[in-house]
Amino acid sequence: MRVYNTLSGKKEDFITIEPNKVGMYVCGVTVYDYCHVGHARAYVAFDAIYRYLKYKNYDVTYVRNFTDVDDKIIKRANESDSSSKEVSETFINAFHEDMEKLSIASATIEPKATEHISDMIEMISELISKNLAYESDGDVYFSVSEFPEYGKLSNRKLDELMSGVRIEISEQKKNPLDFALWKKAKPNEPMWDSPWGKGRPGWHIECSAMSTKYLGATFDIHGGGKDLVFPHHENEVAQSEGATGQEYVKYWLHNGFVNIDGAKMSKSLGNFFTIRHLLEKYDPEVIRFFILSNHYRSPINFTIKKDDENDSEITFVSLDETEDRLCSIYETLSNMFEIIDNPIDDGELLHPEYKDSILAQFEADMDDDFNTAAAIGTLSKYLRVINELIDRPKTKLKDKKRTLKEIYSQLKDIFSTLALFESNPSQFLSKINEKRANELGLTKEYILSKIEERNSAKKNKNYEEADKIREELLSQGVSLKDYPDRVKWSIIKKTL
RNA sequence: GGCGCCAUCGCCAAGUGGUAAGGCAGAGGUCUGCAAAAUCUCCAUCCCCAGUUCGAAUCUGGGUGGCGCCUCCA
Structure with missing residues (x-):
């Protein structure tokens, strides 16, 4: 198995620290709002990776956190006259609902930042004792210049970063690139006791503390969106390796962005869509299928079309096309099941060459940096084989059945690994058609x-x-x- | 300004040194009362230029054009 590692910028052989075991940490969401399509992309991508590792018989510990203490949550709480806890609980529930619809498996452990404050304090203290961090008027900062390898993940050099600083120069910081490990309490904010007075943790430290707690000082895979490479993941490396003195992560995996008509989807551009918004119009499987039709590192583009008269009437061209394709796949499966469910037996296997070859091909695709797009391409070839077999006029039904059963026994494993094409075909088709008719x-x-x-x-x-x-x-x-x-x-x- | 990614058929999208997967659209055939669906056949030499190599879409250098990160962000 080969995976692309952001750290080296290359595909590398995947060798786990312990045989047959994988520790994997993926940065979760900051729970202050509903999840958007970008989140869907990230967690679908890593879900496929997680499922494939399990398919390969790895014992995977998958950790995906919730950032439930943060400026945006506090802001939202103040706006809605509720507490940070209420806000975060609301959106944690919403997250789970959305993920479940998209067939994203739960992580093994889903830790919350607020439940790991003491772990963070411990790590911060360790960094201070090693002179890698310093306290300044109730804040604690990581001292970037004391960590010579700072920049190795995102391939940046300290002096280059310096020249481009847009960060506000703070009186408290020794170096403008130093980042907060601990923030001094302000009124009306959640706060915890610490050796540096009341306050709350900075953003980056939670991932270092929680990943280390659940996966050890060094673990196999750390994932997240490309936008997290700098500064978030870079800072995690600095904190963790600074504190433990050991290599933090073996393989860094980053998924590409979601684009809307070629431009990055972002709140500031106002071109973002929540998962819920799309689910009003599309079956979640359509979204999942579309996401997995692209390689996880590539940008994925949603082509949209706005109604001439009504700007809010948006057609998601890419999703419509995907829905069509999904329907034709289910059409094939529906026809196939009709034959498989037939009581006739004792047929002959017509295509012994397909025995095991389908899964072998699937593994070849997925072993190459989790290439779900290639895997789906391969799948199309076998769907054609199935259709051809079904339509073959002179072939005995029992032979068809025997052969289709063999093919399906392999496809089934692929379907469950991708978590696709597992719906009841006729139910799926009538659902889509009735929805479309309705529209x-x-x-x-x-x-x-x-x-x-x-x-x-x-x-x-x-x-x-x-x-x-x-x-x-x-x-x-x-x-x-x-x-x-x-x-x-x-x-x-x-x-x- | 610094760092990085990308450029493959009309559209979408794999391929990352051994002679271009797959899907949609298109052309023709089979099937069909006729269609549709399905199936069969056909349909690209990979942005440009130079180089390395027996051999490059794939590696190197230089262009051109997109995009991203450097500020919260999946």
């Missing part, structure tokens, strides 16, 4: 009655009338497919 102002009943009408016309060989009805439906966005024993309908999206 067009059509009801299922109307469509079914039209189909009935057409069926009787067809029975009487009145093809002219039957075609007329089909045309009429099509003009309304309903596409019909005739099968020997039934008619299936679906709604065509017109986003192209």
Whole structure:
């Protein structure tokens, strides 16, 4: 297995500290608001990584924290006339709800910063005793110039950073790049006792303290968004390696951003969408599928289209396309299950060459830096094999069944590792089609009655009338497919 | 200004030294009452220039064009 390590800027062989064990820490959210698509991207990406490591039989300890003490939470609490604790609890619950919808597995441990203040104080004290940090009027700062390797993760040099300082020069700091480990208490803020008086921790120290507590001084994987490389992760390295004297993390993994029409999604640009917003219009699986169709390190672009008349009517072109693709995959699976569920048995395996080869291919894709995009590409090839087999006119049903079962037994493992394509196909398809019909102002009943009408016309060989009805439906966005024993309908999206 | 990432078919997107996955769209065939779906066939030499190499989309240097970080941020 090879993974791209931000620290070296290269793909490296993945060798765990302890055989078959992985310690993995991913920076969680600051719980002051609902999660946006960027969070979805990050946690879906690391969820796939987590699941794949488990698929490879690693015993994974996955730690994902909650930052529940922070300026923004305090601000939000003050605005809403509630406490920081209430704000953070609200959004921790919202986080869990969103993650569950996106099929993101719970982490092994989900520690909260406020429950680890003493661990942080301990680490800060250690840093002070090693002269890597200093107290200044109730604040404590990390002394960047005392840590010679500062900058090694983000590939920056201290003097280069200095020349570009935009940070406000603080009287308290010896060096403008020094960052806060402990902040002196201000009125109306959560505070804890410490050797330096009442106060609260700085942001970076929580991840160092909690990761070390649960995973040890050195652990295998640390992940997060690309935007965390500097300063957050850089500072973590400095704190942790400064305090423990040992290497902090073996492999640093960072996911790429979410772009909206090519520009970074951010609050300041006003182009951000919450997960909840998207879930109003799309099945969570569509979002997950779209995210995993891109490699986790690449930027992922949401193409959107605004309604000419109504700016708030936004069409997510990328998601519509993904929804179409997902439907056609479920169509295939639905047809496949019909054959697999057939009671006939004792068929012959028609394609012994596929035995084990599907999973081997999947592993080859995923072993290369968790390339879910390539894995999904490979999957498409096998979906074609399945469709071809299903349609093959002269092949015995029992042989088809035997062969499909073999293929599916492998696909099943892939599906559960990606946490995709695990819904009931016919339920999924009717859910999507009914939703789409609804958006067009059509009801299922109307469509079914039209189909009935057409069926009787067809029975009487009145093809002219039957075609007329089909045309009429099509003009309304309903596409019909005739099968020997039934008619299936679906709604065509017109986003192209 | 410093550091870094990216540029692959009309669109989306893998590939990171051995001769271009996959999806959408498109063309033609099979199937179909006709369609649709499915399937089969076809459809790119990889931004530009120079270099290294038996061999480069892949490595090096130089351009050009995007983007990001350097301030809270997944």
